[in-house]
Amino acid sequence: MEPAVGKPSFLRNVLLRLLLFGVFIVIARFAYVITVTGESCNVGDFCFFSVPETLNLAIAGSGTDALAVKTSATGVTAPPELHTSKDWISGVRFYSSVFHDLIADGYLSPESKSLCVETPTGRDVLAMREIGVTKAIGISKKAKKPLVKSGEAHLIPFGDNYFDFIFSGDGGLERSPRSGKFASEIVRTLRPGGFAVFHVKANDTYSLNSFVDLFNSCCKVVKLHNIEGFDSSIPNIREIILKKESNMVENFGSDFDSDSNGKCNVPGYKLELVKNSEPLIEEEPLKPWITLKRNVKNIKYIPSMVDISFKNRYVYVDVGARGYGSSIGSWFRKQYPKQNKTFHVYAIEADKAFHQEYGTKKGITLLPYAAWVRNETLTFEINHGPGEHEQVHAKGARGMGRIQPLKSSGNDFGGGSEVEKIQGFDFANWLKSTVSKNDFVVMKMDVEGTEFDLIPRLFETGAICLVDEIFLECHYNRWQRCCPGQRSPKYEKTYDQCLQLFSSLRKSGVLVHQWF
DSSP: OOOOOHHHHHHHHHHHHHHHHHHHHHHHHHHHIIIIIHHHSOGGGTGGGSSSSSEEEEEOOTTOOOEEEEETTTTEEEOOTTOOSHHHHHHHHHHHHHHHHHHHTTSOOTTOOEEEESOSSOHHHHHHHHTTOOSEEEEESSOBTTTEEEOBTTBOSSOTTOEEEEEEOTTHHHHOSOHHHHHHHHHHHEEEEEEEEEEEOOOSHHHHHHHHHTTTTTEEEEEEEEEEOSSTTSOEEEEEEEEEOOSSOOOTTOSOSBOTTSOBOOOHHHHHHHHTSOOOOOSOOSSHHHHHHHHHTTOOOHHHHSOOOSOSOEEEEEETOOSTTTTIIIIIHHHSOOTTOOOEEEEEOOOGGGTGGGGGOTTEEEEOSEEESSSEEEEEEEEBSOOTTOOOOSTTOBOOOOEEEGGGOTTOSOTTEEEEEEEEEEHHHHHHHHOOTTSEEEEEEOOTTTHHHHHHHHHHHTGGGGOSEEEEEOOOSOBOTTSTTSBOTTOOOOHHHHHHHHHHHHHTTOEEEEEO
């Protein structure tokens, strides 16, 4: 006869199921505390760290990549998801070393309320807490609880003057499309006397000065040095430490570098760019259009020489834009090296025949007026026929138009031209109210001789300090395609006067290129 085992087996199954159910309840409760209760806390008091009272980073010795987070509240050690790669572990070790040095130098302390911005992995936050900075938190577009809260650098979800220490690594500021807003939010949330530390490339003096300009109204650089990175693709990192000196959040980039007479205070790094640019064409070209085609290959654009990442905005101003395809669509958007930055375009065009097509173009603001030295009514010449370098594609094609003040127009325009009244505006004052010294401003100017009025006005008002790069067509009494064998009376200036205009711009630190 076999022994009866049915009843004991049934009891064992019941007890096992009860035990598993209890384990499930414990796990579910733990998950609830971490994910739900933690997020519902008041943002300002760091209460979502109340469960893991201490957080220890355990990295196994050589030969293994295991990484675990231990919480003393539960006594449970578990490997975080996706935190076992060599790159992630190397990053945590790297940041631990960085923060140890910052503590040793007095920029960070275990008691500091600290923020890591744009930290999708949270490894810098974990490293900071591992070395004893318990009031550390990160923000990223995607939360990674409990260390990283949902938030973005251009809209930090904390109050004014809240943090003692703010860290930005992994090139967050360089990648940001809103560098100015990024900087102003860090200044807003950093208390006076607090420190902000950035890890950036900034390998050239232009980008370094552009970075400092974002903060120079409220902070000072207290340390700048190179450190060795943990990522082989970026072997060297520039560590910049700033100290907030003022309790005021300034209007970033609201003014510009010029003295009381409007003369630009030319920074040395801008003059270096000018020195490295293509030389000016000293002799008048017999065939300007052919010369331009050849010279385009020699042009050294600013973005091809330096990093333009640390700018508040990126702006292209086309003065005398004509149709969209004239230069904006055919040249600037296709050929200008923009370093993957999004430029806002301002098209300034007085001829109403070109206005309608801009209504369907995104990222373009049309100013349907004439750029001028003051606000006044002007007369605008419309040539029916080809302008310079243009072919007639249809009956009634429009050539380049000139403008003159209404009171002096008389019969100054040649025969065969249609004359209209148009509103002119003070271009220099508009530029000063539209862009700042922390913006990257590129300009193309083709205004049929009015450049000899507009450029001096830019110098007079100091607005020229706001422009980084200009593509300027200077109009002089050169040989005309329409009238071979004779000089055209359309323009009064000489080629030497054009050279003087180009030279004055370069001396002011503006990289100007000859455009024909």
